Amino acid sequence: MQSAKKTPVSTLIPWAVMLLATSTTLAEIQLPISNELMQPHAFNQLGLHALRQVEPGLTGSHVSFAVICRSQTYVDGQPQNDYHPNVSHNCFADTTFIFHDPLSQPVGISPHATAVCSILFGQDPNASHPTLGRFRYQGIAPNADAHIYEFWQFLINNIFSQVTPNAQVLTASMGNPFEDWWTRGIDAMAEHSGLIVVAGIGNGDNAYDPPLYPGASANVIGVGVVTSVSAQDLATRLANFALAYPQYSTSGPTANKRCKPDIVAPGNCLAADPNAPDRYQATGDWSSYSTPIVAGTVGLLIQKAQQNPALANAIARTGGNCVLRAVLLNSATKLPFWHKGRLETDDDHSAPLDYVQGAGMLNALGAYIHLISGQSVPPDAASTGWDNNTIHKQQRPQAVYRMAVTEPTDMVISATLVWNRHFGTTYPFDPQPSKNTNLRLELWAIDPNNTQAGYLLDYSDSTADNVEHIFCRADPNCTVYELVVSFSQSDVQGQAGLAERYALAWNLTDRRDTGSIFWYDLNADGSVDSEDSAILIDYLSKSRDSNGDYLLGDINGDGLINLRDVEILISHASLRADWHKPVPGENR
Ligand SMILES: [Ca+2]
Ligand SMILES: [Ca+2]
Numbered sequence: 001m002q003s004a005k006k007t008p009v010s011t012l013i014p015w016a017v018m019l020l021a022t023s024t025t026l027a028e029i030q031l032p033i034s035n036e037l038m039q040p041h042a043f044n045q046l047g048l049h050a051l052r053q054v055e056p057g058l059t060g061s062h063v064s065f066a067v068i069c070r071s072q073t074y075v076d077g078q079p080q081n082d083y084h085p086n087v088s089h090n091c092f093a094d095t096t097f098i099f100h101d102p103l104s105q106p107v108g109i110s111p112h113a114t115a116v117c118s119i120l121f122g123q124d125p126n127a128s129h130p131t132l133g134r135f136r137y138q139g140i141a142p143n144a145d146a147h148i149y150e151f152w153q154f155l156i157n158n159i160f161s162q163v164t165p166n167a168q169v170l171t172a173s174m175g176n177p178f179e180d181w182w183t184r185g186i187d188a189m190a191e192h193s194g195l196i197v198v199a200g201i202g203n204g205d206n207a208y209d210p211p212l213y214p215g216a217s218a219n220v221i222g223v224g225v226v227t228s229v230s231a232q233d234l235a236t237r238l239a240n241f242a243l244a245y246p247q248y249s250t251s252g253p254t255a256n257k258r259c260k261p262d263i264v265a266p267g268n269c270l271a272a273d274p275n276a277p278d279r280y281q282a283t284g285d286w287s288s289y290s291t292p293i294v295a296g297t298v299g300l301l302i303q304k305a306q307q308n309p310a311l312a313n314a315i316a317r318t319g320g321n322c323v324l325r326a327v328l329l330n331s332a333t334k335l336p337f338w339h340k341g342r343l344e345t346d347d348d349h350s351a352p353l354d355y356v357q358g359a360g361m362l363n364a365l366g367a368y369i370h371l372i373s374g375q376s377v378p379p380d381a382a383s384t385g386w387d388n389n390t391i392h393k394q395q396r397p398q399a400v401y402r403m404a405v406t407e408p409t410d411m412v413i414s415a416t417l418v419w420n421r422h423f424g425t426t427y428p429f430d431p432q433p434s435k436n437t438n439l440r441l442e443l444w445a446i447d448p449n450n451t452q453a454g455y456l457l458d459y460s461d462s463t464a465d466n467v468e469h470i471f472c473r474a475d476p477n478c479t480v481y482e483l484v485v486s487f488s489q490s491d492v493q494g495q496a497g498l499a500e501r502y503a504l505a506w507n508l509t510d511r512r513d514t515g516s517i518f519w520y521d522l523n524a525d526g527s528v529d530s531e532d533s534a535i536l537i538d539y540l541s542k543s544r545d546s547n548g549d550y551l552l553g554d555i556n557g558d559g560l561i562n563l564r565d566v567e568i569l570i571s572h573a574s575l576r577a578d579w580h581k582p583v584p585g586e587n588r
């Protein structure tokens with residue numbers, strides 16, 4: 001495993017704002033990677049290299065990012081402006097940086113900002129590393145514009161006064177354990193300006209560390225981290241990733257019971273070394289570095305939508321941020337143990353996402369295919385699509401999307417509904433419960449011979465979340481389905497919001513068992529053996545004597561961690577990952 005997982009939190013840091021850098025399967029299409037060694041290698045597992053092969057021009061052109069960077073040093077609680085990426089690094093030779101610096105302040109270099117910006121914007125065709133050899137370095141959006149803001153200045157100049165940055169995506173690899181005026185100010189900016197905000201949720205070292213705001217905020221895409229496998233060899237760790245684990249990636253729910261994170265991605269990337277223009281170093285498994293990967297992917301989707309007028313509603317000022325969030329979540333890859341809510345106690349219908357991995361792991365190519373499948377409006381919908389629309393309690397109390405499925409056997413229908421929470425536009429940006437709505441998502445199987453007949457296959461209706469998510473096996477005997485967006489029963493007669501803009505994304509995927517070794521290789525060292533059984537027995541006892549807060553270990557998916565799961569694990573004791581190298585003294 002990587003080094004310690006927790007950033008020491010300086011007592012000088014006001015309001016306990018922390019940097020997050022403290023401590024496979026591609027469900028759809030995985031094209032062969034080019035022979036040329038590319039870094040960051042993590043992009044391969046997320047379908048980003050495959051996406052670039054499908055559309056080489058997707059490099060972030062005409063897309064702007066606002067990157068919020070925190071000063072590394074504080075004196076008497078005052079930030080010392082060492083928040084710049086090191087722009088003299090070779091990988092930034094062609095990057096367009098726009099700095100929004102405080103007036104007449106000298107600035108310094110931040111290793112954290114340097115790494116975040118290299119993952120987003122870096123490009124270096126002739127890079128090398130002492131143990132990895134030569135490689136081609138390419139960040140996610142090397143042709144994008146990079147607007148760099150100092151965190152505290154950004155809060156004062158932009159959040160307090162609600163001046164939206166001149167960018168389409170805001171990314172922040174930092175957070176605060178509690179909601180505050182400025183995290184609500186970010187929620188308000190997302191709601192009122194349509195800005196897409198992506199923020200890390202932190203690297204908790206136990207199940208009780210809360211998800212950090214603004215990643216935990218209602219209108220923000222909160223990102224957790226998928227951990228590298230445990231291997232001696234750096235190249236192996238940079239290329240292979242296991243799961244999101246509660247002890248490394250902060251897990252939900254939030255204090256007010258919302259599901260977070262929204263999505264997870266690997267964080268361990270090769271990134272620019274702030275101290276040498278031609279050097280690169282591994283970042284480690286931090287949500288600080290999975291966050292720019294998700295933000296960068298959002299930027300590529302925006303670039304694509306800008307090029308095609310038929311996709312304009314995916315980036316519309318009203319509802320566009322909900323569409324892209326719905327598409328990202330709906331296309332995410334479910335990793336082993338994905339389960340809505342807590343394993344034992346929660347009703348799947350009221351907890352839309354997994355508390356460790358959210359909707360799953362980012363699938364960039366899947367998100368792209370989902371986006372270009374295009375908008376469908378009721379009543380007739382394609383089998384993959386999205387919509388940006390409104391419902392109204394009196395004029396349009398529900399929206400019905402009917403789709404035909406030619407081969408329902410072994411298919412899964414997934415659907416994601418996203419809307420924004422409402423906040424005031426001035427300090428302290430109080431929530432506006434009188435405008436909020438509680439929406440509900442239903443999936444019906446319909447009799448094609450009698451479209452008035454059918455049965456409710458699944459539904460998602462959380463009272464706390466502004467996301468609803470369905471991931472449901474299709475009925476092999478049914479070829480027609482309806483997705484129904486409506487107001488939750490408890491909200492129909494309520495005094496709350498009369499109308500709501502929402503985004504819906506849906507698709508149909510193969511119900512393939514990915515065969516991942518990480519169902520059994522619980523310590524992710526590439527070998528299923530007695531160490532893994534011991535871990536599972538530990539999980540078993542934790543899940544028995546806690547209030548059901550252990551989230552991994554139910555191998556057969558029956559809602560319990562028990563001896564049957566241990567037996568299944570032991571029956572897989574011969575499994576070895578293809579990257580596994582026996583260590584001296586190990587059997588086989
Ligand atoms: Ca609901
Ligand atoms: Ca193992």
Ligand SMILES: [Ca+2]
Nearest residue numbers: 554556558560
């Ligand atoms: Ca079980």
